Amino acid sequence: MKIPALDLRKQIAPLRGELDSAIKEVIDQASFILGEYVERFEQHVCEYCRVKYALGVSNGTDALSLSLLALGIKSGDGVICPAFTYYATAGAPASIGAVPVFADIDQDTYNISVESMEKILAKKNKVKVKAVIPVHLYGQCADMDGIMQLAAKYKLKVVEDAAQAFGAEFQGKKAGTIGDCGGVSFYPGKNLGAFGDAGAILTNNKTLAEKLLIWRNQGNENKYYHSVLGRNNRLDAIQAVVLDVKLRYLDEWNRKRQEVARYYNEKLAGLALKTPFVPGYTTHIYHQYTLRTSKSNKKFMDYLQGKGIDSRVFYPVPLHLQKCFKYLGYKRGDFPEAEKAAKQAFTLPIYPDLTREEQDYIIQSVREGVY
Numbered sequence: 001m002k003i004p005a006l007d008l009r010k011q012i013a014p015l016r017g018e019l020d021s022a023i024k025e026v027i028d029q030a031s032f033i034l035g036e037y038v039e040r041f042e043q044h045v046c047e048y049c050r051v052k053y054a055l056g057v058s059n060g061t062d063a064l065s066l067s068l069l070a071l072g073i074k075s076g077d078g079v080i081c082p083a084f085t086y087y088a089t090a091g092a093p094a095s096i097g098a099v100p101v102f103a104d105i106d107q108d109t110y111n112i113s114v115e116s117m118e119k120i121l122a123k124k125n126k127v128k129v130k131a132v133i134p135v136h137l138y139g140q141c142a143d144m145d146g147i148m149q150l151a152a153k154y155k156l157k158v159v160e161d162a163a164q165a166f167g168a169e170f171q172g173k174k175a176g177t178i179g180d181c182g183g184v185s186f187y188p189g190k191n192l193g194a195f196g197d198a199g200a201i202l203t204n205n206k207t208l209a210e211k212l213l214i215w216r217n218q219g220n221e222n223k224y225y226h227s228v229l230g231r232n233n234r235l236d237a238i239q240a241v242v243l244d245v246k247l248r249y250l251d252e253w254n255r256k257r258q259e260v261a262r263y264y265n266e267k268l269a270g271l272a273l274k275t276p277f278v279p280g281y282t283t284h285i286y287h288q289y290t291l292r293t294s295k296s297n298k299k300f301m302d303y304l305q306g307k308g309i310d311s312r313v314f315y316p317v318p319l320h321l322q323k324c325f326k327y328l329g330y331k332r333g334d335f336p337e338a339e340k341a342a343k344q345a346f347t348l349p350i351y352p353d354l355t356r357e358e359q360d361y362i363i364q365s366v367r368e369g370v371y
């Protein structure tokens, strides 16, 4: 059996009629960038997330860097990021000249450790830390209570990286709506995925939303009157209508992912593998279903790949050890939990259309492969 990490064709096929006619309408109207289709999608995102403002942007990475710029983060300012996440979490602040300041993760949730964050903030750092980007990794929220308390104490801006967690909830609030703002990615493989690059920024802060509108569109306050050094971070209408169609199905898809995860948890219990830990404060929308072996994740991934199962390692190198961040001066051993997770965590295929037969095959293969 061959089981891909994700099969988007299965997701798209039943929606094909709706998607085709939505795209056709954009072409017929020849209204391709921002405009009414983007505004309609933004309105639906506001309703879905119960947030006052949602701004469609070009991708999740730009959602983060644009948010930092609009919050006044400048070149040389420190921005705390977890050491174990996708590159873009730290790439975004670095791209605007800010300095990523890494923190370790919690060993159970893989999300930023509030304790590690506090240790960093309590000591004298080379840079003045002005913001934090907590990541809701794999689809469950970080400990936002602890993070918001530290942010208040140290006067930090909080930009949530909700790229993998659109729809997850922290104590009844949607991921991305708790800090000053939240960045979302609609990369095609995300739980809500566009047909190309796309993202959004969520915020309840009117002043920030007004700033972001200008920053997102070349600093245009009035057409051809540029008040700030803005960027081209606009969302296009074809992505907006695709996302608008898919948004109607998102909760159903996330429920199916949760059911797939529940079945994995049940059938893989008692093995020498750690199944996901979900704290009471968050829901999990299982963008990824992540297991942990005390041996080598790479070996286990290779074994599963050999069985035709597209297991992945997210992420094999923690950010403080990535070549691109060498200039920051970190070394091996600085963030033990992040380094351990990079050696031990691997994923199993999870998506709404994964069949029971496929899942049973994966489970059987995992059981046979545990050593």
Ligand SMILES: Cc1ncc(COP(=O)(O)O)c(C=O)c1O
Pocket: 059, 060, 061, 062, 085, 086, 088, 089, 135, 161, 163, 164, 184, 185, 186, 187, 197, 198, 199
């Ligand atoms: C945690 C995290 N942050 C940021 C991003 C960046 O999103 P995008 O690919 O839309 O720029 C991603 C996307 O993979 C992500 O997983």
